[in-house]
Amino acid sequence: MIRVKLPTHLRNLAHVNGEVVLDVDGEASVSSVLEALEGRYPVLRGTIRDQNTGKRRAFVRYFACEQDLSHDPADTPLPKQVIAGEEPLLIVGAMAGG
Secondary structure (H helix, E strand, O other), X not given: OEEEEOOHHHHHHHOOOOOEEEOOOOOOEHHHHHHHHHHXXXXXXXXXXXXXXXXXXXXEEEEXXXXXXXXXXXXXXXXXXXXXXXXXXXXXXXXXXX
């Protein structure tokens, strides 16, 4: 079971309160977690990553265990603490501007 924390606007879009808990098929990676998340909440398709290319949206970041996973290959295994359910995978909307 993988715990996922979404930013407020995506929780509102998916009508979710708090964390999402997902069962992931195969090895747990950002890619497999997003597949499970979009499978359960189809309204999130295209909000976190591009539907055609699968690439992360420019202002979305992934964090786990105080590490930025945003630039790692999407099929990189998640940290053991995330896989064990001890730590969540954080999907964060980045801020920009001046």
